Amino acid sequence: MAILLTGGTGKTSTHLAKLLQDANIPFLLTSRKGQAGAPSGMEAVKFDWDDASTYEAPFQHKFPNGETIKAVYLIGPQSHNASPLMISFVGIAIKHGVKRVVMLTGSETERNGGIHSGSVWQHLEDSGVEYCVLRATWFMENLTQWQHLGSIKNEGKIYSACGDGKVPFVSVADIAAVAFYALTVEKLPSTDYRVLGPELLTHDQLAEKLSKGLGRKIENVKLTKEESAERWSEVNHAPEPLAQFMAKLESLTADKREERTNSVVEKVTGRPPMTFDAFVQENKSVWG
Structure with missing residues (x-):
């Protein structure tokens, strides 16, 4: 196979x-x-x-x-x-x-x-x-590979319309580990898994953890949904439909739609999911 x-x-x-x-x-x-x-x-x-x-x-x-x-x-x-x-x-x-x-x-x-x-x-x-x-849920790696990398590295800022919504940020390594199980286990009952990280964090808390880990001030800038869509389009060069979609996801986060935890990663893989503090330590060099 x-x-x-x-x-x-x-x-x-x-x-x-x-x-x-x-x-x-x-x-x-x-x-x-x-x-x-x-x-x-x-x-x-x-x-x-x-x-x-x-x-x-x-x-x-x-x-x-x-x-x-x-x-x-x-x-x-x-x-x-x-x-x-x-x-x-x-x-x-x-x-x-x-x-x-x-x-x-x-x-x-x-x-x-x-x-x-x-x-x-x-x-x-x-x-x-x-x-x-x-x-x-939202990937930790979005901070190192996608919309937030440049602003963290060059401005010391995170921009989003996620407001004070809490998110169980998850590492792609943990998503891949759950996917590996689902693809290779001998018998798979048709099902779904919510793949979540181990702790609920606001973007303000992300900025605090980044500040501590990087030894310099990182600020969270709270945008409106409209401001976020504009930034997605102008800064991240996303097509207009995608820019609107991503801004909508951020606004849903602000409405606390991501505020949940579970033990799926540990149950499936036998180990706890990566913490954001550990992620920062592994990726310090990426942000310069």
């Missing part, structure tokens, strides 16, 4: 690929650049969510020992209209013999409703395929 990882060069897929590699489990990454976009020592195939003609390509890949893809790690595109594309691809995957799909989505996703990929979740349920939906 081989495993296909969509979002192959993204945060969670690269961690997951290393876990599969260490376990000697065959896998294939997807990338818009094909093999040129793959980490050293890993195979990838050209795949573009905006080009349906590439959806068949992963299933035409020749594995060294004749394995075929039986499981898919599914991460949709950063688009406000991702669900139809994902549903189309899932249909193709099942046609090619895929028996299990593990989908990463946001913590507020509900089957056939809410935001994110609810209709994809419902499609997985209706298709009869084994599935697991990983409903993850």
